[in-house]
Amino acid sequence: MFSRHVYKQLSAYCQGELSTAETKRVSEHLIGCNSCRNEYEQIKLGVILAQQIPRVQAPAKLWNDLQGRSASARVLNTKAGPSSLRLFLRPKFLLASSILIVLVSLGMFWLYLRETHPFWEVVSIDGSPQIGARGIKQKGRLGLGQWLETDSRSRAEIAVSSIGHVEIDPNTRVRLVETKPTEHRLELQHGRLSARIWAPPKLFYVDTPSAVAADLGCAYTLEVDEYGASLLRVTSGWVALQLRDRESMVPAGAACATRPGIGPGTPYFEDASDSFRAALQNIDFGPEKNQSLDLLLVNARVRDTLTLWHLLARVDAADRARIYERMVELVPPPDTVTRADVMALKPDALDSWKEKLELSWSNYSSPTMKALKKVWTSGTGKIHEMEGKK
Amino acid sequence: MEQRAVMEQPTIDSDLIVACQRGDRESFRLLFETYKDRVFSIAVYSLGGDHAAAADVTQQIFLKLMTSITQFRGDAEFTTWLYRMVINACTDEHRRRRRFLPIGESMPSSRTVDRNPQEKRYARLEIGNSVRDAINELKPKFRIPILLKYLEGLSYEEIATVMDCSKGTVASRLNRGHKALAKRLGHLKGELLE
Numbered sequence: 001m002f003s004r005h006v007y008k009q010l011s012a013y014c015q016g017e018l019s020t021a022e023t024k025r026v027s028e029h030l031i032g033c034n035s036c037r038n039e040y041e042q043i044k045l046g047v048i049l050a051q052q053i054p055r056v057q058a059p060a061k062l063w064n065d066l067q068g069r070s071a072s073a074r075v076l077n078t079k080a081g082p083s084s085l086r087l088f089l090r091p092k093f094l095l096a097s098s099i100l101i102v103l104v105s106l107g108m109f110w111l112y113l114r115e116t117h118p119f120w121e122v123v124s125i126d127g128s129p130q131i132g133a134r135g136i137k138q139k140g141r142l143g144l145g146q147w148l149e150t151d152s153r154s155r156a157e158i159a160v161s162s163i164g165h166v167e168i169d170p171n172t173r174v175r176l177v178e179t180k181p182t183e184h185r186l187e188l189q190h191g192r193l194s195a196r197i198w199a200p201p202k203l204f205y206v207d208t209p210s211a212v213a214a215d216l217g218c219a220y221t222l223e224v225d226e227y228g229a230s231l232l233r234v235t236s237g238w239v240a241l242q243l244r245d246r247e248s249m250v251p252a253g254a255a256c257a258t259r260p261g262i263g264p265g266t267p268y269f270e271d272a273s274d275s276f277r278a279a280l281q282n283i284d285f286g287p288e289k290n291q292s293l294d295l296l297l298v299n300a301r302v303r304d305t306l307t308l309w310h311l312l313a314r315v316d317a318a319d320r321a322r323i324y325e326r327m328v329e330l331v332p333p334p335d336t337v338t339r340a341d342v343m344a345l346k347p348d349a350l351d352s353w354k355e356k357l358e359l360s361w362s363n364y365s366s367p368t369m370k371a372l373k374k375v376w377t378s379g380t381g382k383i384h385e386m387e388g389k390k
Numbered sequence: 391m392e393q394r395a396v397m398e399q400p401t402i403d404s405d406l407i408v409a410c411q412r413g414d415r416e417s418f419r420l421l422f423e424t425y426k427d428r429v430f431s432i433a434v435y436s437l438g439g440d441h442a443a444a445a446d447v448t449q450q451i452f453l454k455l456m457t458s459i460t461q462f463r464g465d466a467e468f469t470t471w472l473y474r475m476v477i478n479a480c481t482d483e484h485r486r487r488r489r490f491l492p493i494g495e496s497m498p499s500s501r502t503v504d505r506n507p508q509e510k511r512y513a514r515l516e517i518g519n520s521v522r523d524a525i526n527e528l529k530p531k532f533r534i535p536i537l538l539k540y541l542e543g544l545s546y547e548e549i550a551t552v553m554d555c556s557k558g559t560v561a562s563r564l565n566r567g568h569k570a571l572a573k574r575l576g577h578l579k580g581e582l583l584e
Contacts, residue, residue: 008558008561008562008565011565012561015546017546042572043572045568045571045579046568046571046572049524049575049578050521050539050568051540052521053518053540056441056444058427058429058445058448062430062449066449066453
């Protein structure tokens with residue numbers, strides 16, 4: 001009585017189509033369930049009634065008629081054609097066909113437009129951001145080559161294909177440069193954006209006047225001032241900044257400034273001391289590099305080997321030796337790495353030491369981060385160069 | 391002209407099918423004799439009892455069988471193949487006829503206009519007619535499983551194969567069909583159980 005009702009099985013039950021176990025279950029249920037028992041009485045009556053239907057004998061002359069028609073098979077065949085044709089000429093069929101053709105055509109046109117005129121969806125968060133000369137109220141589409149601009153009171157969010165989102169802060173101007181399965185690229189002329197990307201590394205790029213930011217699976221903010229200088233701050237994962245052969249890899253918790261004509265500076269952790277950061281600013285973009293290097297080395301912590309490691313390849317041999325000695329004090333290189341190799345900037349030696357240093361650069365030792373790094377270093381590794389954006 | 395439905399399946403061996411495929415007319419005659427009543431019965435019930443239309447459809451089916459039996463490859467039961475052909479032909483004809491009937495006009499049937507209700511009440515033959523009329527009223531998706539089950543004696547699985555649906559769907563449709571018959575002809579219960 002308390003088991004599941006058996007309405008649906010009753011015909012099969014009456015006609016012996018159930019398994020032994022199912023038959024037993026239905027029988028037991030019927031004993032205790034009035035509702036199913038009433039239903040069973042109905043079905044049983046229906047079965048008895050259906051058993052009364054007589055088979056009807058075909059007319060005796062059917063064979064003769066059939067032979068006659070068979071003899072004129074050609075005629076029949078020719079009738080079969082128009083019969084099929086009639087099917088296709090029925091109003092319902094024609095209407096359905098027309099609708100189908102229209103829908104298919106629209107679908108193909110839409111795909112064609114998507115292919116030839118790709119776009120990203122833009123949602124207004126505040127105010128009325130502009131795409132081209134047109135303001136958007138709630139949603140808009142940023143087409144290839146189009147500019148999206150926010151004023152002091154507007155903000156917007158861009159859906160980067162299906163790989164992430166970019167939030168555009170006030171007073172920002174960005175342009176959709178490229179969107180295709182192998183590359184998505186924005187240009188940030190000025191202002192600030194925050195990107196969160198969950199695509200494989202090196203699929204999303206942001207061009208700035210002084211460097212290209214290549215996403216390695218991360219979240220970050222990128223700010224460009226009126227002079228084209230930029231500041232990258234990474235909150236998750238890694239971002240690579242590059243201009244021609246100069247490259248900086250910036251992990252979570254670190255930042256990196258760029259300057260037009262120079263490219264990316266040296267990455268540093270944002271919790272480094274003010275003295276350290278001021279010294280680095282001078283080394284990267286200022287005139288007094290020697291004194292600044294002294295100050296930098298004195299103030300360097302174990303974690304700041306991120307900065308020192310990048311500087312090894314950016315200074316002359318004398319300064320490289322000083323940096324090397326300080327790094328040895330902070331984190332000695334692996335046994336396989338010799339001083340001569342480092343001074344000669346041998347890639348294998350630098351990479352081996354870097355692997356060891358990375359343990360002190362936050363939680364970079366996680367498998368995900370190692371995989372990201374491997375993708376980066378084993379690939380061609382070259383980001384599109386910035387040309388004419390100084 | 392009417393006989394009680396029998397449940398045993400005719401035995402058609404593969405040699406007969408092969409002979410038909412070769413164009414042997416006598417073999418085809420045997421095939422025709424074996425299945426003509428079954429095909430005709432399904433057609434009659436599917437077409438609202440219109441015997442003339444059912445005869446026409448039956449001829450069309452056997453004509454088609456003559457020309458297409460060479461396409462039968464033996465990887466399915468011949469009866470399954472045939473029943474599908476019958477159901478498709480009847481469904482097409484049913485649709486075609488429905489389009490040309492004014493709304494509200496019922497299907498012509500072989501119901502006798504001078505049927506005596508008193509006689510019908512007690513005559514088993516007339517009970518059969520009432521059931522046939524009630525089956526005519528069923529929607530095709532409920533009527534066809536009833537016909538295949540009670541005219542042809544197919545199992546749920548065989549019906550499912552013919553109708554290209556699941557066994558569960560067959561069970562559900564038969565349930566609906568049985569209930570509809572019981573609702574419509576409940577007044578005959580006494581006579582049936584005598």
